Amino acid sequence: MNTKQVCVEEIEISPEITDEDREIFSAVISVDLADWQIKQIVTPSQIHHRQEKVLAVHWHPEFVPMNLISQRIEAMFPNRTDDLLIPTQHNELMSYGPYTGVEVDCYASGFNQKVQLLLHFENEKVENAHVLKSMLAHTFKYRTSQLFEFMDSITQPNEKRVHEAARETGADEALVEMVRIYVTKIQTMLDENWSDVPKASIKNKLIKNYFDALRPKYGNTVINRIQAYLKAVKILVKDGFSLKFFYRATEIIEEARSLGGCVVIPHPEEFWPILLAKYDVDGIEAWNPQSQRYTDFLISVVNEQNINRRAGSKEILIFMGDDCHMSEKTKPIDTQDPAKAAREIGLQPAWNDLNIRKRLIIAGIDRQTVIDEYRARLAG
Structure with a gap:
């Protein structure tokens, strides 16, 4: 110390x-990893023997290689029987297994603020996604x-x-x-x-x-x-950062849909008004390590919207976001931000919170139902 x-x-x-x-x-600035950093990456602080389903569609590999991330996930959840894992680097497409994802900065004109959206795809759907890649390159440079x-x-x-x-x-x-x-x-x-x-x-x-x-x-x-x-x-x-150089959220959603992708709203405390704007999204995080205030409220709102949705429209899915940034695992322990370091890919305690589980049961939602439904939508 x-x-x-x-x-x-x-x-x-x-x-x-x-x-x-x-x-x-x-x-x-270095992204090269020393042996001690690799050891920290592949060795989780806790092992979750009883978690069999792993759902993670909001996490940031940053400069950490996917093979090391895979080793950490294997070690953390040794008894998992099903998983859906999609990385979401900021404004940069990245793939893990059969899926590709990105977290995009954009502009919501309906309530005049910058928002972020999670886009998810099967890998082959973005192999020739030249327009989306150009949009992301512009956003990355501006951001x-x-x-x-x-x-x-x-x-x-x-x-x-x-x-x-x-x-x-x-x-x-x-x-x-x-x-x-x-x-x-x-x-x-x-x-x-x-x-x-x-x-x-x-x-x-x-x-x-x-x-x-x-x-x-x-x-x-x-x-x-x-x-x-x-x-x-x-x-x-x-x-004071100008919003006019970001693409509109509707433009990002339209491009994702044209490629057969899916869209999720992250950071619920900041971006939940997107639900009111009725954007074409597949789901919303009701919980995030930074955003826990509205969890019960959002689950109830989504459940009510799903009950009253028009015929033929899709249900809004409930997600929990771990928002793990893997670069935090590469820092010396005494310089890590404890709150950020505690975030892990696929570790979302809200699923096991008794009060939240009660709401989820009423809504007919658990990890497995979301994995199954979202996987089907990504394949659609």
Whole structure:
């Protein structure tokens, strides 16, 4: 455990990029896995002997190879008898077994906000999906541009954002200046090494991970203060990020349907209004590690909609999203976010919650019924 204590006011940082800076940058952007990282990936912290059905249609492989992910799943659920596992990388199609998936950023004009949708396909249905792939490439590039706006807000700087974030988090001038110097270095190293930087590393998390790597040098107290300030700036950047360059949710859904794909609404606390907009979706997460407030309510709403649906229309399916990000498993244990590290592919405690199970029984839903029905729709 890091107990080093450093006073920000006493820290002197050269604006020149040092060998240490370059070493940290190289380590942070690297997608190569050391032996200790591979061991962490394939060795789950818990084994779920009694879980026989594994349903996971919202998880992020990131840069972790699928063969290592498969080993982790095998170890976690040694007695599984059926499963439906579909990865959903942000704005990038990825395949696992017979299925391909993606989580897409898009724009819902009906309630004027950015939303995300999960798209799922049988592999062969997207082999020649040139239009969808072009849409995703545009979205990926635009979404990635948020990192540059994030850095610019700190380094140029955007005085309004910096002052507001500093005020919200109690960051003093010394801390703000320390962050500015380091982010300027990161920005320069990113530009200098652009052609060699893995695409998977170009995201907001790059800044967070870089400062986490400075914990041994400056201690947890300073870095925790910095992370709080960075998070406040990032939220302001996201709030001001233009939505007009995203594709509309209806356009994404139409393209997925044209390819024979299926659509699920993730992150229920944020995106449940999509249900009210009556978009053409197959299901909704009623539970997610980040979104548990509306679980009972959503199950009841979906059940009522299914009872009253018009003749010939499909039922809305209930999903539970684990939202596992596999890169968290590659970090040293003492730098992992405990909440994110606890997320596992296929581990969704809501299915076993007695109060939730009561609602699900009334709706005639369990893991196996959803697996069977969704598999049939994907094949349709």
